[in-house]
Amino acid sequence: MTTAIDGLASGLNTTAIINSLMSVEALPQTQLKTKLASNQTLISTLQSLNTKLTSLKDLSLAGSATGALNLFTATSSAASVTAKTTTAATAGSVDLTVTQLAQTQVNVTAAMASWPTDGGAPAKLTIVDSTGKTTEIAPAGTSLDDVVSAINAASGGAQAVKVPAGNGTYRLQLTASQSGAAGAFTVYQGTAAHVAGGTAIDLMADPTAAVVRTAQDAKATLYAGTAAAQVLTSGSNTFADVLPGVSVTATAVTAGPVTITVASDVPGITKKAEDLVTSVNDVLSFVSMYSAVSKGTNSSGASVPKAGILTGNSTVRAVNDQVLAALSRPIDGKSPAEYGINITKDGNFTFDSAKFSAALTADPAAAQSAVQALAARVADAANAGADPYTGSVSSLIKGRESETRDLGNRIADWDQRLATRRATLQAVYTNMEVLLGGLQSQSAWLSGQISSLPQQSTGE
Incomplete structure (x- = not known):
């Protein structure tokens, strides 16, 4: 540069x-x-x-x-029953009586310190769901933690957790993966073949085991007490399409009919x-x-x-x-x-x-x-x-x-x-x-040369 x-x-x-x-x-x-x-x-x-x-x-x-x-909006005559609408709904009303709520099955086994063995290996267990499908499970060890992990990984219709039962023992609590009657299951010690042959051990047959909560559907009755009575069932506590585009959810059994009214929103x-x-x-x-268009000013300050x-x-x-x-x-x-x-x-x-x-x-x-x-x-x-x-x-x-x-x-x-x-x-x-600097230097040199020349004197 x-x-x-x-x-x-x-x-x-x-x-x-x-x-x-x-x-x-x-x-x-x-x-x-x-x-x-x-x-x-x-x-x-x-x-x-x-x-x-x-x-x-x-x-x-x-x-x-x-x-x-x-x-549309849907209103209910009872706080324990609510309704929702979709664009498929129409104005109208209906009475229904909730007679039963849905339940999720829960089983607990007898107390045990470890899982039993069969021929020296951890015994297998089999879960049978409500459709009759069997899921055979092979725990990695006799620890109840091994059993819980194996059950949960199998996705056989139930999830497990161990619950302390005192004196170093635990119960296996098995909860259905879905609510309602469709979530019902039975659990056996033994293989699927043992279950089919009738030789497997039903874990709920032990006197200290229990079905804490049975699987059941929610139920509601339309037109209760009339010849047109109609029972609705649901695996959850929500009944779909009670009316076109209207679903109803219950949180409690009702003593009598509840009126659901649908009106334009x-x-x-x-x-x-x-x-x-x-x-x-x-x-x-x-x-x-x-x-x-707004007002501005030009360079001279005038409004433009x-x-x-x-x-x-x-x-x-x-x-x-x-x-x-x-x-x-x-x-x-x-x-x-x-x-x-x-x-x-x-x-x-x-x-x-x-x-x-x-x-x-x-x-x-x-x-x-x-x-x-x-x-x-x-x-x-x-x-x-x-x-x-x-x-x-x-x-x-x-x-x-x-x-x-x-x-x-x-x-x-x-x-x-x-x-x-x-x-x-x-x-x-x-x-x-x-x-220019060079010219100035030459000028200065010439001036010096001229000034150094001898001066000629003039005589009288």
Whole structure:
């Protein structure tokens, strides 16, 4: 790198001169950097808009799905019985009496200090589940820990744990892997062949062993005490499809019939419609905020209008108009205002929950259909902008990103060009100082030579 010699001979501030010249040389690069920064800001803003459009699309698609607004609530006349609904439910009620809760089988063996042997090896044991399937288990040793590990690793329908029984002995407690009658099991000392042959030892046959809790299903009766009485069973304490799309869970046996009532979830459906309006407003407000023209000042301090980053962007304006139209256009010949969705003079929407609830109560099917149709239109409009492959905003982002990469490459090229130009200027001014210094040295030598010449005297 050429080293500048500041004013050594000329007295000039050559570094300042070079910097001034380089500022002029760098004007094209400065313009590129300004454009790059503007592009990066625009890309960031468009990406934020795209995120909002994607959220709007996802919410709208969910709201337009079949049965998405088929929401119901289920209430029970008893605290020990609760009910849940799905979109397959319909309004109605039913009485049922819970007569039995589900139980998970628990067995405990007689107390033992170690597991018995058979022919010198740890005796095998066999678990038989409710279907008759046998699982033969071979413990690694006679330690009860070995037996517990072997049972749990076998996945034979029961899990084991050893429980202290005093005097250094333990019981094996075996718990069914599933609740209800389907979880019933028996456990034997012996192989599966011994079980089949009737020679295996039932571990519960010992007088000090016990079935602590038997396997049983939960039971409930519909229309109890009538000729139409119908018994429901469940391996858990939850009865599925007591009514279409309605499941009932019991925590206690009931003394009499419990009434389950299913009704349309007006607040829940209203919230879905309100969320749609809120999400649309989120997109419209974002576009409005970044398209607004504000007041700024010029270099002389005078007030001038300042455009927003999205002002005049035709792609963004088109997406904004599509989303606006999707929610404001009539649906089935009716204005959205009839369902509480009102457009304002500012270009966004308000939602009248009371009016929507009234419309929903008066004609549930029509109100739900209208909201779903609006949601479908909004989803299409949002997707037209946000689709990662064909969306107009996504495509605009890709185009700007490509331009940004090109600007970055051009700025890098200018870095090299300017570095070369600076080196050239530094070399020129350094050489000038060296030449000027040489001339000054010659001048000083000549002056010395002249002053050393003898002076000619003049006579009178």
